[in-house]
Amino acid sequence: MASFSTNEFKNGLKIMIDGDPYNIVENELVKPGKGQAFNRVKVRNLKTGKVVDKTYKSGEKVEAADVMDTEMDYLYTDGEFWNFMDPNTFEQVGASESAVADSKQWLKEQDSCIVTLWNGEPISVLPPNHVVLEVTQTDPGIRGDTAQGATKPATVETGATVQVPLFVDNGDLLKIDTRTGKYISRAKED
Amino acid sequence: MFTSDSWQPSASIEALRHRARILQGIRAFFDERGVLEVNTPSLSRAATTDVHLDSYRVETDSGPRYLHTSPELPMKRLLAAGVGDCYQLCAVFRPSEQGRYHNPEFTLLEWYRTAYSIDDLIVETAALIRALLPLAPADNSALPADLPLVSVRYSDAFKARLGLCPLAATEHELQTLLHDNGLWSKEQGILPKDSALDLLFSQAVSRHFPERQLTAVTHYPASQAALAQLTPDDPATAQRSELYWGQVELANGFKELTDADEQRARFEADNRERKAKGLIEQPMDECFLQALKQGGMPDCSGIALGVDRLMMKLLDADQIQAVMAFDASRA
Numbered sequence: 001m002a003s004f005s006t007n008e009f010k011n012g013l014k015i016m017i018d019g020d021p022y023n024i025v026e027n028e029l030v031k032p033g034k035g036q037a038f039n040r041v042k043v044r045n046l047k048t049g050k051v052v053d054k055t056y057k058s059g060e061k062v063e064a065a066d067v068m069d070t071e072m073d074y075l076y077t078d079g080e081f082w083n084f085m086d087p088n089t090f091e092q093v094g095a096s097e098s099a100v101a102d103s104k105q106w107l108k109e110q111d112s113c114i115v116t117l118w119n120g121e122p123i124s125v126l127p128p129n130h131v132v133l134e135v136t137q138t139d140p141g142i143r144g145d146t147a148q149g150a151t152k153p154a155t156v157e158t159g160a161t162v163q164v165p166l167f168v169d170n171g172d173l174l175k176i177d178t179r180t181g182k183y184i185s186r187a188k189e190d
Numbered sequence: 191m192f193t194s195d196s197w198q199p200s201a202s203i204e205a206l207r208h209r210a211r212i213l214q215g216i217r218a219f220f221d222e223r224g225v226l227e228v229n230t231p232s233l234s235r236a237a238t239t240d241v242h243l244d245s246y247r248v249e250t251d252s253g254p255r256y257l258h259t260s261p262e263l264p265m266k267r268l269l270a271a272g273v274g275d276c277y278q279l280c281a282v283f284r285p286s287e288q289g290r291y292h293n294p295e296f297t298l299l300e301w302y303r304t305a306y307s308i309d310d311l312i313v314e315t316a317a318l319i320r321a322l323l324p325l326a327p328a329d330n331s332a333l334p335a336d337l338p339l340v341s342v343r344y345s346d347a348f349k350a351r352l353g354l355c356p357l358a359a360t361e362h363e364l365q366t367l368l369h370d371n372g373l374w375s376k377e378q379g380i381l382p383k384d385s386a387l388d389l390l391f392s393q394a395v396s397r398h399f400p401e402r403q404l405t406a407v408t409h410y411p412a413s414q415a416a417l418a419q420l421t422p423d424d425p426a427t428a429q430r431s432e433l434y435w436g437q438v439e440l441a442n443g444f445k446e447l448t449d450a451d452e453q454r455a456r457f458e459a460d461n462r463e464r465k466a467k468g469l470i471e472q473p474m475d476e477c478f479l480q481a482l483k484q485g486g487m488p489d490c491s492g493i494a495l496g497v498d499r500l501m502m503k504l505l506d507a508d509q510i511q512a513v514m515a516f517d518a519s520r521a
Contacts, residue, residue, distance in 0.1 A: 007286045018377075029289030030392050033432065033442040033494070034416045035242055036385035037287070040393070055373050055389065057381075058286070 002064040006039040006056050014046070014065040017054065021046045021065035021118045029058065046116060047123050049101070065118065072115045074107045082107060084115050084122070095122035103127050105160035106178040127178045132187045133157050134173055141169035154183075196520055200511040208327055209501055209513060215325045216279065216299060216497075219318050225275045225301060230264035232257055232280070236475035239460035240416070241467065244285040256472075257283040260494055261300055262417070263478040266446070269302055270485030277301035279497065291438065293510050294518050297497040304490045308418075308429045308445045311491040312406045313339070315433055315441055319404065319500065326504040333506070334402040337435070341406040344391075344427070351395045356387055357411055357426050364390065384413050392439075401436040417456070418444035433495075435503050443493030450482035 004013060009027040016022070026042035037058035044051045046067060056062065072084035072093070081094030082104060095115065099122050100107065106127040107113070114126040138154035151163040154174070162176055164183045173187040199206070217227065237245040237256035246257040258264075261278050268276060282298045303311055316339040326333050348356040352367055359367075364386040368374035371394050374381060381389065399405040408431045412420055415428035429445030447453055454474070461471040481487070501513035511517035 007288075027289070029287065029292050030389070031242075031287055031289075031292060032388050032392055033439060033496075034240070034414060035388040037242060038389055038392075053372055055378075057385070 002066075003061045004064055006058050006060050006062070009039055009041060014067040015043070016063040016065045017043065020048075021067050021123065023067075025051065031058070046118065047098070049124070067123075068117045069114050070117055071112055074109060074111050074113055076109060077104075077107075082125070084113065084125070087112075093117070093120075093122050095125055099123050100125045103178075105158055106131050106133075106176070108133060108158060129177060129179055130175055130184065131178055132173050132175055133160070135164075135168060135170055138164065138168060138170060141172075142166045198520075199515050200517040200520055201513055201515055204327075205501075205505055205507070205513055206515060208325070208505055211325050212322055212501060212504060213279065213497075215322050216318070219321050220277045220301065223275075225277050225303075226273065228265065228268055228273065228276045228278050229280065230258075230261045230268070230278065232283075234258055234264070234475070235473060236263070236478070237472040239457045239464070239472045239474060241460055241463050241469070245472065246283050246285055259284050260298055262492070262494070263475045265300060265302060265492070266487055267478055267481040267485075269304070269490060270481035270487045272485075275301075275303050288518060290509055291499060291502075293498065293514060295521065296510070296514075298494050299497050299500075300492065300494040302446070302490050302492040304488045306491040308408070308431050308443055308491045309341070311443050311493050312341070312408075312431050312433060315443070315493055315495065316404050316406075319435065319440075322500070322504060327506075330504070330506040333504070337402065337404055339404045339406060340400075341408055341431075343409045344407050344411065345409065347395050347407060348387075348391060351398060352390060356391075359383075361386070367394075384411075387411065387414070396434055396439065397437055399434050399437050403436070405434040407432045407434065415447075415456075416444065417447050417453070419447050429491075433493075435500075438499055438503060439496075440499055440503075441493050441495035443491060445491050446487065448482060448487040448489065450479055453482055454479055 009024055011024055013024045014021055022043040022045055024041050025044050028040045030040050031037035039056045039058055041054050042051055043054055070086060072086050075083040075085055082100045083092055083094050085092045103125045108131055111128055111131060115122050116124045133156035135154045136157050139152055150166050152166055153161050154164040154168055155161050162183050175184040175187045177184055233248060233255040238259050243259050245259055248255045260282050261280055265278060278300050280298060281295055283295050285294055287294055320337055345356050354363060354367060361380060361383050365380060367390060368386055373389055373393055409427035410430040412426050412428050415430055418428040418430035421427045421429055431443050432439055433441040457474045464471050498510050498513050502510060505513055507513050
């Protein structure tokens with residue numbers, strides 16, 4: 001089994017803790033002038049996204065996590081699994097609801113996502129930073145009202161709800177930032 | 191790993207100019223006080239036996255040599271030979287110490303004062319730092335106009351934060367404290383007492399030292415005496431002090447041990463502990479032990495100060511790399 005010494009710790013390194021894969025997001029060497037050295041790390045659980053603090057004695061070995069980020073196209077969902085395909089190998093994987101988590105509200109067919117595979121199984125999905133989605137339900141648009149600040153909710157084709165300016169209408173295409181869940185602009189028809 | 195900008199310095203040229211000025215300031219400070227600058231070898235037949243310090247081993251035509259982790263022992267040989275008050279500014283080497291406050295090769299300022307108590311020496315260290323404040327960049331808004339020195343006993347600082355006397359605490363009590371502070375889980379096994387103290391002190395005690403203040407931590411537990419004399423009227427503690435600027439550990443000083451037999455016994459105890467931990471036993475510095483026995487070291491105190499960390503504070507740098515020409519990744 002591959003392992004890392006704490007001396008190799010750096011941001012982005014994937015390690016195993018209590019049976020779960022984690023990503024190192026911060027690593028600090030704590031070494032008194034005289035005395036035991038430790039590595040204090042902040043790690044993100046790749047399954048739950050939760051960030052926790054952890055301490056290792058320096059020089060300790062920690063098991064590596066077999067984790068890979070792969071670019072894949074979103075295909076469809078059958079309600080139980082969200083299916084993705086590697087555009088190079090055409091290999092398909094099904095991600096469970098807990099793996100797609102909050103990302104599922106931004107998944108549009110054919111969009112390219114980052115799927116994190118652990119031992120070949122998808123554990124998390126990152127949608128593109130920007131997606132273009134069609135409005136399926138919103139109160140009628142008020143043409144010409146471009147007043148700054150005033151917003152109303154709009155539901156888009158994937159089921160997500162975003163706050164949009166008053167002039168947005170049903171059928172409009174919206175560009176949305178998936179990291180913040182915020183409306184950026186109206187998008188032109190392809 | 192080399193990238194296209196690996197040739198570039200890790201510090202700005204401006205930072206290097208300040209660094210040079212501060213180094214001059216250090217030399218001027220000691221020159222004014224009649225402390226002699228000395229240079230001792232970086233490569234030695236002996237290595238430190240300190241359980242928590244590794245040494246780089248270098249193969250030479252005359253056999254293995256070790257890069258010094260501090261110039262302490264040869265400087266003490268000079269003291270035994272009668273050199274008197276002396277200081278040294280030099281590069282020292284500590285393998286695998288790398289991070290925001292660590293680089294495997296760094297600059298140490300070490301000096302010895304005969305007939306000084308450890309408290310006298312801490313006062314002088316504070317005076318040195320204050321003398322360097324005017325040499326810091328004018329735009330460092332984090333820099334205080336004055337820098338008060340506050341002394342606190344190790345056990346008092348520990349007790350005030352964690353409610354437990356570190357000298358009397360049992361391994362089990364420390365384990366509970368570590369757990370309650372989210373520093374160590376029970377599944378990770380029991381940490382030996384001194385390691386537990388190190389982790390608690392660095393993460394839960396010194397983290398709370400006031401920013402614009404020099405804090406001297408005095409009377410370390412006897413189990414962490416290193417090369418310090420024990421306190422005569424309180425042998426559970428040692429005459430060892432550490433100086434912090436804000437939360438950054440800058441310097442470590444001792445009322446120096448001068449007893450040759452006691453010194454040998456501590457080296458041997460280190461090597462026994464190394465063996466028990468599966469570490470290599472290190473060749474003891476026999477010349478140093480000889481110097482204590484034959485020459486006799488004068489009553490003195492000594493202190494070592496991390497110059498790069500001092501630069502970080504003076505230049506308000508966030509990373510040690512920002513105050514050195516080329517950090518380890520560019521060396």
